[in-house]
Amino acid sequence: MGKVTYMTEEGLRKLRDDLDHLVNVERPMISKQIGEARDKGDLSENAEYDAAKEAQGMLELRISKLQTLIASARIIDESKLDRSTVQILSKVKLKNTKTGAMMTYTLVAENEANIKEGKIAINTPIGKGLVGKKVGDQVAITVPSGQLFLEIIEISF
Numbered sequence: 001m002g003k004v005t006y007m008t009e010e011g012l013r014k015l016r017d018d019l020d021h022l023v024n025v026e027r028p029m030i031s032k033q034i035g036e037a038r039d040k041g042d043l044s045e046n047a048e049y050d051a052a053k054e055a056q057g058m059l060e061l062r063i064s065k066l067q068t069l070i071a072s073a074r075i076i077d078e079s080k081l082d083r084s085t086v087q088i089l090s091k092v093k094l095k096n097t098k099t100g101a102m103m104t105y106t107l108v109a110e111n112e113a114n115i116k117e118g119k120i121a122i123n124t125p126i127g128k129g130l131v132g133k134k135v136g137d138q139v140a141i142t143v144p145s146g147q148l149f150l151e152i153i154e155i156s157f
Contacts, residue, residue: 003072004072004074005072005073005109005111006073006074006075006076006088006109007073007074007075007109007111007112008075008076008089008108008109008112009075010112011108011111011112012070012075014112015066015069015070015111016070019063019066019067019070022062022066023063026059027059027063030052030055030059033055034049034053034056037051037052069111076089083155083157084134084155085131085132085133085134086107086131086133086152087107087131087132088107088108088122088131089107089108089157090106090156090157091104091105091155091157092104092105092107092130092154092155093152093153093154094130094151094153097138097149097150097151102153105118105119106118106119107119107121107130107131108121108122109121110122126141126143129141135152135153135155136151136152137151137152138151139151
């Protein structure tokens with residue numbers, strides 16, 4: 001078995017919903033397209049058939065990846081997390097010590113990250129730099145654009 005992926009119940013539910021949609025909606029639709037293209041005759045020069053078969057291959061790859069991810073998923077038991085330090089599922093209020101800008105991020109599993117919702121993956125440079133830190137700690141994090149100097153203002157869950 002591959003590596004274990006930790007996630008929230010909500011994240012796992014979304015993955016299962018995505019898998020259900022792919023298997024029960026997308027897969028039959030592509031099968032129908034392949035059948036219609038096959039009915040048009042010579043398959044050696046049938047672009048519709050080739051496109052449908054390629055789409056089927058891509059879909060089956062997505063299904064396989066989701067099945068693997070779901071099989072390796074473990075739900076995070078929030079009651080066992082240390083609430084005094086930054087951990088996965090921590091909502092962290094940060095202050096950029098150079099600019100004074102305030103920002104809030106929630107650290108989540110990689111597949112649940114969504115910057116628009118303020119959710120960053122725990123395995124990003126910022127996520128890795130914050131894990132284990134406490135309120136008041138100052139951290140220097142190397143990001144693609146250079147050094148980022150942050151102070152942890154608040155940790156919540």
